[in-house]
Amino acid sequence: xxxxxxxxxxxxxxxxxxxxxxxxxxxxxxxxxxxxxxxxxxxxxxxxxxxxxxxxxxxxxxxxxxxxxxxxxxxxxxxxxxxxxxxxxxxxxxxxxxxxxxxxxxxxxxxxxxxxxxxxxxxxxxxxxxxxx
Numbered sequence: 001x002x003x004x005x006x007x008x009x010x011x012x013x014x015x016x017x018x019x020x021x022x023x024x025x026x027x028x029x030x031x032x033x034x035x036x037x038x039x040x041x042x043x044x045x046x047x048x049x050x051x052x053x054x055x056x057x058x059x060x061x062x063x064x065x066x067x068x069x070x071x072x073x074x075x076x077x078x079x080x081x082x083x084x085x086x087x088x089x090x091x092x093x094x095x096x097x098x099x100x101x102x103x104x105x106x107x108x109x110x111x112x113x114x115x116x117x118x119x120x121x122x123x124x125x126x127x128x129x130x131x132x133x
Contacts (some may be wrong), residue, residue: 014121019066034122036060037094037113038072046113053125076129078106087113 036051038060049071051057056077059070082102087094091113094100098113114122 010022016066029116034118035063035113036118037098039111039113041109046091046111050111051114053122057128072107072110073109074103074110076126079126079129080104081123081126084119 001087033050033052035048037046037048039046039049043111048063050061050063052061053076054069056075058072058074058076060072060074061067061069062071065071080103084101084103085100087096087100091100093111095115097100097115099119101112101114103110103112
């Protein structure tokens with residue numbers, strides 16, 4: 001009986017790991033999908049995830065989650081980049097080479113961090129939003 005429970009627990013753990021890896025691969029396979037860190041106003045910590053931008057929204061999925069729904073949906077028409085800076089000593093959880101964007105959104109202020117190689121494409125997407133009337 002104990003052996004059967006251990007085998008079932010092992011199979012369940014393996015299944016969770018496989019689902020987690022397949023979810024991440026699926027999220028990163030789309031055009032406009034990048035690794036992105038996000039911090040909401042007042043939050044002390046950065047959360048790593050996958051940002052997918054395209055169409056009219058930035059969808060952000062937490063990396064350490066099994067959910068298939070985005071944790072943040074930020075409308076491009078109400079998204080503004082206020083400033084950018086390199087990650088510094090005040091951001092110990094971030095890799096040294098990322099760029100931090102201070103942003104204004106309909107959901108409130110957000111900070112996004114991404115690698116410089118993805119920054120140009122993301123900023124082009126933000127700036128190409130149709131004008132709001």
